[in-house]
Amino acid sequence: MLTVALPKGELLKHSIRLLKSVGLDFSAFLEEGNRQLQILDASGKARGLKVRAQDVPVYVEYGQAQLGIVGEDVLREKKPLVARLVDLGFGYCRMSVAVKASCPYKSPLDLPVNSRVASKYVNCARDYFQSLDFPVEIIPLYGSVELGPITGMSEAIVDLVSTGKTLKENGLVEIATLYESTAMLIAHPLSYRLNTDGINDWIDQLREGVTTEQLGVRS
Amino acid sequence: MLTVALPKGELLKHSIRLLKSVGLDFSAFLEEGNRQLQILDASGKARGLKVRAQDVPVYVEYGQAQLGIVGEDVLREKKPLVARLVDLGFGYCRMSVAVKASCPYKSPLDLPVNSRVASKYVNCARDYFQSLDFPVEIIPLYGSVELGPITGMSEAIVDLVSTGKTLKENGLVEIATLYESTAMLIAHPLSYRLNTDGINDWIDQLREGVTTEQLGVRS
Known part of the structure; x- marks a missing residue:
């Protein structure tokens, strides 16, 4: 069957x-x-x-x-x-890199080298930054990834975005899209x-x- | 602070x-x-x-x-x-090996060699079966691990058990405890x-x- x-x-x-x-x-x-x-x-x-x-x-x-x-x-x-x-x-949603709206980074390449990037999608995040030849440390999280930048644990996140409401509520902005899903x-x-x-x-x-x-x- | x-x-x-x-x-x-x-x-x-x-x-x-x-x-x-x-x-809960109540396995060592074991706790499961020198294939799942034996995808599961209600509802029984938590x-x-x-x-x-x-x- x-x-x-x-x-x-x-x-x-x-x-x-x-x-x-x-x-x-x-x-x-x-x-x-x-x-x-x-x-x-x-x-x-x-x-x-x-x-x-x-x-x-x-x-x-x-x-x-x-x-x-x-x-x-x-x-x-x-x-x-x-x-x-x-x-x-x-x-529809997209996998995006997001940072605090108050920080000066307009693109992933503006991040400090060896920045910390929190994500539930560690392979996607790692592949993306490797494709940029840009070294970062990926911090694996299971939920509420937006807490990474809020607490100062990470400079950026890689996460799924659909409406963007969660990012906005947490004072984060997208600076790059890895892919659409x-x-x-x-x-x-x-x-x-x-x-x-x-x-x-x-x-x-x-x-x-x-x-x-x-x-x-x-x- | x-x-x-x-x-x-x-x-x-x-x-x-x-x-x-x-x-x-x-x-x-x-x-x-x-x-x-x-x-x-x-x-x-x-x-x-x-x-x-x-x-x-x-x-x-x-x-x-x-x-x-x-x-x-x-x-x-x-x-x-x-x-x-x-x-x-x-x-309190315990990490247990469980199998279908209808199957004849009374201990992990009764499982067929190279059995499939579904778990959210892949490291715990792997460490445990390695400590028994018993080769199994671990299937990583994120939720509803009890579906593994029900659908026939795996012979056993390694999962957290507190009251045992979920196991019982799904016709599964514990045959070993890895540790208490x-x-x-x-x-x-x-x-x-x-x-x-x-x-x-x-x-x-x-x-x-x-x-x-x-x-x-x-x-």
């Missing part, structure tokens, strides 16, 4: 709407008080797993789910061995190549669903 | 109660709707940072907080360069040795507060 790994949080509602447009109904995941981590879709054709965004590619890489939906940011940070199939268009449809590479459980049909339908939705938005 | 890093979640209430017993009032962190990440205590003598449990030792290691309260589990997993000062007694008072080593901001007085008072509380519990 087809299994789809869905990310908790921001992307869940959109992911469920997209899957519903191709006949897979996982809306039970959205019911208040529903604590289930796996459910069958209403028609019994597929199984859904609701997991942390960072865990989606793990379930897909190990073949426990043939398909998954996850933000580009997670794929860039974890570099999992999964097939990246369709840009789903929703869940949207939700991606991913697949277990072997299942994709061997068309296990007929997943290529589902992929085609989802691709079409996305195109129709995007045309709908434009019209 | 003294800065104390406090962990969000389970340990926060207890930590705030303990600090209150030595005259530092951070109870504003518990007010509903309070989104502040740093506050002054009511007397203005100290500053509190409310951060993710995993980030507490980071703020202490970098000296942004002289003191911190964090679970032994985080210290064992991250091995931060901080001074471990007082076992605070609260926040309670909340610890930690300090920035240099601040501790140099008695910066008179932190040794605070440490003595907290040590006394814990002893009194433990005696109180016993009587």
